[in-house]
Amino acid sequence: MMVTAPVFHQWFRQVRQWLGHLRHWEVRIPAVDRTCFPMPMPAASGGASFSGFFPVCAGSIRVDSRSIPVETGGAQGTGARYHIPVLEEEVVAALEPQPGKLILDGTLGGGGHTLRLLEAGAQVVALDQDPEALAFARQRLKDAGMDENLVTVRLNFAFFPALLEEAGLGAVLDGILLDIGVSSHQVDCGERGFSFQKQGPLDMRMDPDAPLSAADAVNTWPEEELARLFYEYGEEPAGRRVAKMLAARRAERLFTTTEELAEAVVTVIPKRGPTHPATKIFQALRIAVNDELGVLRSALNAAHRWLKPGGRLAVISFHSLEDRIVKQHLRRHSEPEIDRPEWPAPRPNPECYYRLVSRRAIVATDGELARNPRSRSARLRVAERLP
Numbered sequence: 001m002m003v004t005a006p007v008f009h010q011w012f013r014q015v016r017q018w019l020g021h022l023r024h025w026e027v028r029i030p031a032v033d034r035t036c037f038p039m040p041m042p043a044a045s046g047g048a049s050f051s052g053f054f055p056v057c058a059g060s061i062r063v064d065s066r067s068i069p070v071e072t073g074g075a076q077g078t079g080a081r082y083h084i085p086v087l088e089e090e091v092v093a094a095l096e097p098q099p100g101k102l103i104l105d106g107t108l109g110g111g112g113h114t115l116r117l118l119e120a121g122a123q124v125v126a127l128d129q130d131p132e133a134l135a136f137a138r139q140r141l142k143d144a145g146m147d148e149n150l151v152t153v154r155l156n157f158a159f160f161p162a163l164l165e166e167a168g169l170g171a172v173l174d175g176i177l178l179d180i181g182v183s184s185h186q187v188d189c190g191e192r193g194f195s196f197q198k199q200g201p202l203d204m205r206m207d208p209d210a211p212l213s214a215a216d217a218v219n220t221w222p223e224e225e226l227a228r229l230f231y232e233y234g235e236e237p238a239g240r241r242v243a244k245m246l247a248a249r250r251a252e253r254l255f256t257t258t259e260e261l262a263e264a265v266v267t268v269i270p271k272r273g274p275t276h277p278a279t280k281i282f283q284a285l286r287i288a289v290n291d292e293l294g295v296l297r298s299a300l301n302a303a304h305r306w307l308k309p310g311g312r313l314a315v316i317s318f319h320s321l322e323d324r325i326v327k328q329h330l331r332r333h334s335e336p337e338i339d340r341p342e343w344p345a346p347r348p349n350p351e352c353y354y355r356l357v358s359r360r361a362i363v364a365t366d367g368e369l370a371r372n373p374r375s376r377s378a379r380l381r382v383a384e385r386l387p
């Protein structure tokens with residue numbers, strides 16, 4: 001059945017209304033499966049809270065007791081100080097936003113990608129688990145006069161199916177965008193505890209209400225688990241020695257700041273070359289604290305059920321662990337046939353949901369690399385839902 005534009009707009013208004021209503025609820029959402037590391041899931045597993053209202057002050061937004069500078073002075077605002085979106089043109093080309101299309105942006109961040117989707121006339125449901133990001137992006141998009149076709153929800157993207165299920169929706173999405181990892185703002189903000197270059201609490205939670213911080217992991221996990229974490233998520237050859245040192249030091253005094261951890265790591269891995277010795281240790285902790293690989297797998301496993309035929313999934317990743325998961329998932333679900341040595345002939349793949357839009361990962365052009373060095377490690381993979 002052809003859905004006309006007025007019907008679509010009316011439907012989107014209903015979804016907005018429904019989501020607005022949810023702000024006053026606590027929605028219970030089941031936990032994602034975790035097979036690794038003995039820490040509890042972020043708060044979203046116990047009861048996701050949907051974004052509340054953040055009053056706006058002149059030049060800043062208050063979230064809890066903190067004040068976030070708002071750089072957008074109106075429609076001209078670029079949000080560039082908060083976060084420069086990577087592969088922007090490539091994302092637009094992949095998702096082909098236009099009026100009548102509904103796109104889920106699972107990682108709103110500074111709102112740069114969402115702004116482009118809205119400008120092209122699409123409707124967007126945008127999620128972020130970080131209330132600061134939501135408040136910032138909502139204000140930015142409002143200032144740009146682009147919030148009419150936008151719904152924002154504070155939610156871990158692993159739980160997007162529960163959100164759509166609650167709304168009684170089926171395979172309604174024309175696009176899903178995941179630009180995973182942290183924003184420049186999160187890294188640059190010492191208070192969030194992501195960076196070994198900034199003083200701050202040893203935190204690293206994208207969702208500040210999540211129960212597990214980096215300090216909890218460093219101070220309470222068994223040495224063996226820390227060693228495994230640094231090896232598997234950090235690919236740090238000295239991970240075992242770092243874990244041993246941390247276990248010995250925390251017996252004397254618990255770690256509370258990023259600086260303490262970075263300084264302790266340097267005693268085991270001496271500084272050589274431009275990369276800080278604690279880089280991989282911090283990366284591993286961040287991935288674990290936010291269960292970044294687990295939530296990515298959950299979202300990928302669900303995506304095909306919510307995309308319309310012809311709808312597209314676009315995922316940007318920033319390190320090889322994530323990119324491998326995306327690449328293998330899309331490859332497994334885009335091969336029409338599977339073959340096994342014990343079979344006389346290949347058989348049809350019952351789980352072939354996608355057509356790969358490009359076989360190789362899309363990377364930044366030289367121009368983008370010059371403008372935004374952070375785009376260096378970005379890899380975009382795109383697949384289209386088969387009928």
Ligand SMILES: C[S@@+](CC[C@H](N)C(=O)[O-])C[C@H]1O[C@@H](n2cnc3c(N)ncnc32)[C@H](O)[C@@H]1O
Nearest residue numbers: 085107109110111112113128129130156157179
């Ligand atoms: C790389 S930034 C996205 C930037 C955004 N595309 C833009 O144009 O500004 C990643 C954002 O996604 C959020 N995020 C990361 N993982 C998430 C998850 N599992 N669920 C919800 N938000 C997540 C982070 O809090 C951060 O704000």
